[in-house]
Amino acid sequence: EIVLTQSPGTLSLSPGERATLSCRASQSVSSSYLAWYQQKPGQAPRLLIYDASSRATGIPDRFSGSGSGTDFTLTISRLEPEDFAVYYCQHYASSPWTFGQGTKVEIK
Amino acid sequence: EVQLVESGGGLVQPGGSLRLSCAASGFIFSSYWMHWVRQAPGKGLVWVSRISGDGSTILYADSVKGRFTISRDNAKDTLYLQMDSLRAEDTALYYCARRSGAGGFFDYWGQGTLVTVSS
Numbered sequence: 001e002i003v004l005t006q007s008p009g010t011l012s013l014s015p016g017e018r019a020t021l022s023c024r025a026s027q028s029v030s031s032s033y034l035a036w037y038q039q040k041p042g043q044a045p046r047l048l049i050y051d052a053s054s055r056a057t058g059i060p061d062r063f064s065g066s067g068s069g070t071d072f073t074l075t076i077s078r079l080e081p082e083d084f085a086v087y088y089c090q091h092y093a094s095s096p097w098t099f100g101q102g103t104k105v106e107i108k
Numbered sequence: 109e110v111q112l113v114e115s116g117g118g119l120v121q122p123g124g125s126l127r128l129s130c131a132a133s134g135f136i137f138s139s140y141w142m143h144w145v146r147q148a149p150g151k152g153l154v155w156v157s158r159i160s161g162d163g164s165t166i167l168y169a170d171s172v173k174g175r176f177t178i179s180r181d182n183a184k185d186t187l188y189l190q191m192d193s194l195r196a197e198d199t200a201l202y203y204c205a206r207r208s209g210a211g212g213f214f215d216y217w218g219q220g221t222l223v224t225v226s227s
Contacts, residue, residue, distance in 0.1 A: 035213040037153075044203055044217040045153065051211060088153055092212030095167045097143070097155040 006100035012108040019076040023089035033093040110134040117221030130187040130204030138182040141207040146200035194225045
């Protein structure tokens with residue numbers, strides 16, 4: 001089973017600042033089969049990024065993903081008020097599909 | 109518009125059973141593999157089970173294997189999760205999610221149905 005570890009647990013930033021979220025895998029994620037999801041309180045997760053760096057339909061270009069192998073990053077270039085949420089990475093290279101524990105981006 | 113609507117959650121005693129449903133619309137249901145994912149209160153996301161479009165290929169997380177059964181009725185555009193021998197640690201919001209046609213990631217999620225296992 002691939003274990004995904006996200007850091008930091010909480011990121012306290014102000015609107016307009018840049019957010020950098022990390023996701024580290026316990027073993028190499030083949031073909032960069034890694035996704036990022038955003039979840040706001042009381043809502044279902046929303047797909048942001050797939051295949052490590054491809055933006056999902058309708059996702060603003062301030063969201064970008066990068067990385068390969070065991071190290072992946074989600075970057076939000078300039079935080080908007082609606083971006084304060086919890087972010088999860090997930091691999092889909094093989095069963096069981098696993099998620100990181102999440103990074104909460106909160107308003108400083 | 110793709111929609112996934114879960115139902116069937118509720119309060120059940122330990123050892124009891126519950127059947128969750130996920131009604132799909134806005135896409136050709138039989139063409140997509142579907143998943144169940146759960147989230148305990150205040151916790152992260154945990155994958156539970158997956159079923160192929162025709163129902164022939166099924167996988168489970170070790171934590172639910174032998175107790176949960178995933179199935180689908182393509183004529184009714186509905187996904188199911190039969191949950192037996194429920195434990196307190198199964199308490200969670202259960203989401204159904206669609207596997208994207210472009211890859212193994214989950215492109216659409218329902219709003220979830222809450223299962224509470226308690227005496």
